[in-house]
Amino acid sequence: MTGEQIRSRGLKSAAAGVGLVAWVVVVAALAEVRTWPALVAAAVTSGLICLCPVAGGVVATRITDAESAARLRHVFVVLEGVGLTLFFPLYLSVFGIEPWGLSTVGVVLALVAPVAVALVLTSRATRAVHLAVVAASGPIVPDSDAGAQAQRIRVLGTVLVAVGIALSVCVVAVVFTTSGYKEVLPVFGLPVTLMPVLLGTRLVRVRDVYSARRYNIGAYFGVLGACSYAVAKFVSLGGAAGMLLAGLAFAAVVLLVIALLVLREFIGELDRQWRERLAR
Structure with a gap:
């Protein structure tokens, strides 16, 4: 994958991430719940996870060749780790949400669905940058006796x-x-x-x-x-x-x-x- 392709994918990932954040904000604003602290905690955590593909997309626009991809590759790995780590507090907070009228499952799915998409986008960005480095300099794997x-x-x-x-x-x-x-x-x-x-x-x-x-x-x-x-x-x-x-x-x-x-x-x-x- 060339630098131009990575930058193009990065822009799309950033745009999708902004849309996911907007989705979370709308859901949090329209949801009627008894436990506002739990909803706020879940919405903030979900929004932070959805910002990971946005950050990854912005970083991807700085990639021009295999050398820059190798230099920035760890940024994508860190963003992927941040998204996976933040999923746990989201997991804890959604169980404290008690909505009015709607079922808890509906609110939980509305907050978790964009998170799943964001994690997929972040993981795909990491893989794309990694494969660009591999295509230029070979696999990044130590020997078996390293x-x-x-x-x-x-x-x-x-x-x-x-x-x-x-x-x-x-x-x-x-x-x-x-x-x-x-x-x-x-x-x-x-x-x-x-x-x-x-x-x-x-x-x-x-x-x-x-x-x-x-x-x-x-x-x-x-x-x-x-x-x-x-x-x-x-x-x-x-x-x-x-x-x-x-x-x-x-x-x-x-x-x-x-x-x-x-x-x-x-x-x-x-x-x-x-x-x-x-x-x-």
Whole structure:
């Protein structure tokens, strides 16, 4: 993909992002709800996610060749990570919305649908820029015996384990300081903060690219999403304990998103299309 094509796609992505932000603003303005704080939180988070393709489109207009694409490629990766990370507070806030007349599902879909489109646009922009760099200079993947790269992954795994254990200890502390839900919080709160620990224990054993490609990070996000539903219902009750638990869960999400992006870079997930064409 040439620089002109990337710039053209960037302008379209930015225009689509502006339209998505306008959609969120209209939905938030017209919705009649009992819980305005939850609606405002969901609308603001949804709008921020929809701004990611706008920012990516603006950055794409600065790409003129493969060299500039390689220099700005990490900006798109960061925007993709920001969108994925912000999806969690959106997930928490939408469950606190109690509309008048309309069903909760209708309001939630009206706020989540533009977010899904924005995440797709951001991901496509990242892939397009990545493939432009790959087409010019080859796949951005270390050799299978790249010890320095594998060492960084093991260090990341160590950080995930240490921080995840600290977050889990904090969840236990919240349980002991909360008057209610002592039986429910450990069941649903601990799995959220333990996901980085479980992933970290696997990453510390990474020796090469091929061993890292066997890991399915999507499964960790699946468990986190399932358990976060109960966390969201507890947070919707309000109180300092609920906000603290939400903050701990958000920290776990940030860790997992960082691990996802770093590991994807290490295993060359976006390079597979280029390698398949080369093999043919």
